[in-house]
Amino acid sequence: MKKYIPVLKRTQLFSGVGEEEIGAMLNCLQAQLYTYKKGEYVLRQGEHLDKILVLVGGKLHIQRDDYWGNRSIISMVSVGEMFGEAYVAPESGTLTNDVLAIEDSAVIFFDVKRIITVCSAACRFHSMVVQNLFFAISEKNRRLIQKLGYMSKRTTREKLLAYLSEEAERHNRSEFSIPFNRQQLADFLSVDRSAMSNELCKMRDEGLITFEKNRFELL
């Protein structure tokens, strides 16, 4: 476990905590290390989860098979990322996704109750971890709400306007760059790339926006 402390130090969860403190905390938090061969499952649909997980080596897929057996890949987990934190509430029921190691991987499990039940003065940085965890989930929450705001629009044009409008606001100016190319933006908004490209050009011709590459301006 110790060899992963440098990895943990760079994670959001342990941001601001030194390597020595992390080492001490691993005991206090009853962290458990598990390793998986490529192709093995880290978590399975139907299991119950009350741990928060951090990937410290390898790569994972979060995927789902529906009632009729159609598989879809929800997201990828890379080293240093935290996952499982959305499923630890007692009322959240069992997992609806599989988590699969697509490379040989190493995962550290943290007991949630241990984290949020602050212990004695023994680990001074514990409250920092509580804050990190809390802010991380809060921020994730905000991003999800924001994205739902775009996606709940019916047409491609409305989705684009919702997204671009918020980006402009976030940058505090009507001209800004976005972190996507066309295909990525289309995937993000769950629309077809060519249809979206088409719509962008129409909006430009109508004088709503201008753009060049990933740089946009609202008029």
Add this chain to the structure above:
Amino acid sequence: MKKYIPVLKRTQLFSGVGEEEIGAMLNCLQAQLYTYKKGEYVLRQGEHLDKILVLVGGKLHIQRDDYWGNRSIISMVSVGEMFGEAYVAPESGTLTNDVLAIEDSAVIFFDVKRIITVCSAACRFHSMVVQNLFFAISEKNRRLIQKLGYMSKRTTREKLLAYLSEEAERHNRSEFSIPFNRQQLADFLSVDRSAMSNELCKMRDEGLITFEKNRFELL
């Protein structure tokens, strides 16, 4: 403030905490009560928020005006509900929504840092509140991810199948009731009601599902 303690007792945040303890905690958490007349703003776009809010009287709308001035109502807040918890992370920037009182309303503000920085033994139930808050956000997170899963499907049929499939799984059987009528389900999935109704019937005719009112069965 004291007169709202019975309301707070029934909230998710203070679940499991007695009225006396809540009273004691209000000081410890530096809770602040604000009241608003109908039509007044509780929060405005562009403000920064580092408090968690609980509505203890009245009714609020969370709404947004985009770059071109088009207003849309994101959601409604009813008495006892908590809001703002998605915006308190330091990196979350300023609010992109307005919060408007649509009735005369009362809101209690709680300082986040005060909540998650557990104080001395003075308030024994503090850690219970931390847990409640944590699980509430975690659960909200899960719901958002789940909904995004439905909404990211391209066609009405796929959205329906994704939703129904997960409901069946959640109930652990292929027959189950849903908490929506047709219009509500359409709104939830962001599709047109009549188109959805049409698609449901097609799916029934194709032998994928059967249903009656809000009771469905997957075949």
Add this chain to the structure above:
DNA sequence: TCGTTTCCGTTGCAAATACAACCGACTTAT
């Protein structure tokens, strides 16, 4: 410099969608 790849705009077409309108079955209020 040439070939390859990536990115993005464009087009045509089939499929899916939103929207409006209408109908019948049921429920609720008066």
Add this chain to the structure above:
DNA sequence: ATAAGTCGGTTGTATTTGCAACGGAAACGA
């Protein structure tokens, strides 16, 4: 009992979308 309202299914049409395919511009590497 009648009227009004709600709910869900159906239909027709104009619009929007996804999809496949193509082509030009730019970036890249050999």
